[in-house]
Amino acid sequence: MNAVGRPDFAIIGGGVMGCALAYYLARAGERVMLLEQSRVGSAPSASGASAAIVNLLVTAPDALLHQSLLTHQLLPELAADLQERTGIDIGLTRPGSLRLAFDDRERPELESVIERYAAVGYDAEWLDAQEVRTIEPGVSPRVCGGVYVPGTYSLYAPHYVRALAAGAAAHGAVVRQGLPVTGLRRSGDRVVTVETVEGRVEAGHVVLATGAWTGMVGAWLGLDVPIGPQRGQIMAVQTRPPQPHVRQILSHEDGYIVPKPNGTAVVGATRELVGWDGRLTPGGLGFLAKLAHHFVPTLAESTVKHVWYGFRPLRLDDGPPLVGPLPGLSNVSIIAGHGPIGITLSAAAGSLLAQSLRGEEPQLSLAPFDPARSGISAA
Ligand SMILES: Cc1cc2nc3c(=O)[nH]c(=O)nc-3n(C[C@H](O)[C@H](O)[C@H](O)COP(=O)(O)OP(=O)(O)OC[C@H]3O[C@@H](n4cnc5c(N)ncnc54)[C@H](O)[C@@H]3O)c2cc1C
Known part of the structure; x- marks a missing residue:
C-alpha cells in the first residue's frame, strides 16, 4: 500500500x-x-x-x-x-431562547434555573404569559410563562x-x-x-x-x-404571512423550534434508538408536526421546506x-x-x-x- x-x-x-x-x-x-x-x-x-x-x-x-x-x-x-x-459565514446569531411553561407547576423548577444563569453572570428572567406573547406573538394560548435567556447562541x-x-x-x-x-x-x-x-x-x-x-x-x-447511533429526525418549515415568524429559540421538555436567518424555523428532534436505520418515518415526522403545533399553532399551516436526520453519537451507558x-x-x-x-x-x-x-x-x-x-x- x-x-x-x-x-x-x-x-x-x-x-x-x-x-x-x-x-x-x-x-x-x-x-x-x-x-x-x-x-x-x-x-x-x-x-x-x-x-x-x-x-x-x-x-x-x-x-x-x-x-x-x-x-x-x-x-x-x-x-x-x-x-x-x-x-464562510457560520451564521452565528444570538436569537435568545424561551423555555416555555405549559403548566404553573413547572415554574418553581424553572426559577431555580434562572438562579443558575445568574450564578455564571448571564441574564435570565421569568416572563408571564402576556410578556411571552409580546416577544413571541405566535405561541400557543396554553403557554403560561417561560424563562427568557437573551444570550443563547445559534449558528448554521x-x-x-x-x-x-x-x-x-x-x-x-x-x-x-x-x-x-x-x-x-x-x-x-x-x-x-x-x-x-x-x-x-x-x-x-x-x-x-x-x-x-x-x-x-x-x-x-x-x-x-x-458509543452508538441515536437517530434524530428533524424538519425545517417556512411561515407564510400573516403568520408570525418564530423569533427566539423555543423549547420544552420534548423538543425545540429554532429560527434561522433564512426565515425558516427548524423543529427538532426525535431521539430514537433504532441502530443504523437511516429512514425518515411517519412516526418521527408526526412527532415533529405535533410539537410545532403544540408550541406555535399556526405552524400547522406553514410550508415544510426540508426533512432530514442524523445519527447522534450517544454514550450507550x-x-x-x-x-x-x-x-x-x-x-x-x-x-x-x-x-x-x-x-x-x-x-x-x-x-x-x-x-x-x-x-x-x-x-x-x-x-x-x-x-x-x-x-x-x-x-
Ligand atoms: C437532529 C439533531 C439535532 C441536533 N441538535 C443539536 C443542537 O441543537 N445543539 C447541539 O449542541 N448539538 C446538537 N446535536 C448533536 C450534535 O450534532 C452532535 O453531538 C455532534 O455533531 C457530534 O459531532 P461528532 O463530530 O462527534 O460526530 P459526527 O458529526 O457524526 O462526525 C463523525 C464523522 O466521522 C466520520 N467517520 C466515521 N467513521 C469513519 C471512518 N472509518 N473513516 C473516516 N471517517 C469516518 C463520519 O463520516 C462523520 O462525518 C444534534 C444532533 C442531531 C442528529
Whole structure:
C-alpha cells in the first residue's frame, strides 16, 4: 500500500469534533491530517444535521457547564477568524431562547434555573404569559410563562463544520474527504498505521473523532467503546404571512423550534434508538408536526421546506463524552460521545484537547471526560 501521508496528528472523522480539533491544532502550528469518509458535515453524520442551538448547560454537571461557557467565549472570535480565512459565514446569531411553561407547576423548577444563569453572570428572567406573547406573538394560548435567556447562541451547522475544515486547511492541515479509514494497525502499545482505501497514513498520534461510528472503530483496537447511533429526525418549515415568524429559540421538555436567518424555523428532534436505520418515518415526522403545533399553532399551516436526520453519537451507558488519551495505547486519543450537545461543546472540546495533545495544561481540566474513568482500556 502507498503512504498517503506522515502527519504528526491523524484525525479520523470530519464531524464538528474532528474539524474543531483539526482547526485548533493546525492554528497552533501542528502538522495535521483529517480523514473523512464522506463530505465533512454531510448526512448521516450528526454535525450537519444539527439544529445548532448553543445553550449554556446550566443544569448539567459543572464540567459540561464550564465547557459551554468556554464555547460562548470562543465563538465570536472563532466565527471572525473562519470568515476571514475561508469566506464562510457560520451564521452565528444570538436569537435568545424561551423555555416555555405549559403548566404553573413547572415554574418553581424553572426559577431555580434562572438562579443558575445568574450564578455564571448571564441574564435570565421569568416572563408571564402576556410578556411571552409580546416577544413571541405566535405561541400557543396554553403557554403560561417561560424563562427568557437573551444570550443563547445559534449558528448554521453545515457551514460551521465546513468552515472549521476549511479553516484547518487554511492553517496548513491536510483535509481528505471521501477517504474512509478501513483499519488501524497496532504494534505493542502504538498504532503504527492508519489504513485507508488509498493507502496508509503513518502518524505520530491518532485521534478517533468518529461520532456514532466510534464503537465500530474502537473494536479494531479490541476496545469496547460504549458509543452508538441515536437517530434524530428533524424538519425545517417556512411561515407564510400573516403568520408570525418564530423569533427566539423555543423549547420544552420534548423538543425545540429554532429560527434561522433564512426565515425558516427548524423543529427538532426525535431521539430514537433504532441502530443504523437511516429512514425518515411517519412516526418521527408526526412527532415533529405535533410539537410545532403544540408550541406555535399556526405552524400547522406553514410550508415544510426540508426533512432530514442524523445519527447522534450517544454514550450507550449514559456516561459523559470521552475526550482524552485511550488507556493502554500510547499514541491514540478520542473525542466522541457528545450526544445531543456536540455543537454546544465543539469549540471548547476541540481547543482543550488540542492544548492537551500539544503538552500544554488545558484551560479547563479534561479529567471528567478521561476514557480511563469510564473503564475503557486497550491493555
Ligand atoms: C437532529 C439533531 C439535532 C441536533 N441538535 C443539536 C443542537 O441543537 N445543539 C447541539 O449542541 N448539538 C446538537 N446535536 C448533536 C450534535 O450534532 C452532535 O453531538 C455532534 O455533531 C457530534 O459531532 P461528532 O463530530 O462527534 O460526530 P459526527 O458529526 O457524526 O462526525 C463523525 C464523522 O466521522 C466520520 N467517520 C466515521 N467513521 C469513519 C471512518 N472509518 N473513516 C473516516 N471517517 C469516518 C463520519 O463520516 C462523520 O462525518 C444534534 C444532533 C442531531 C442528529
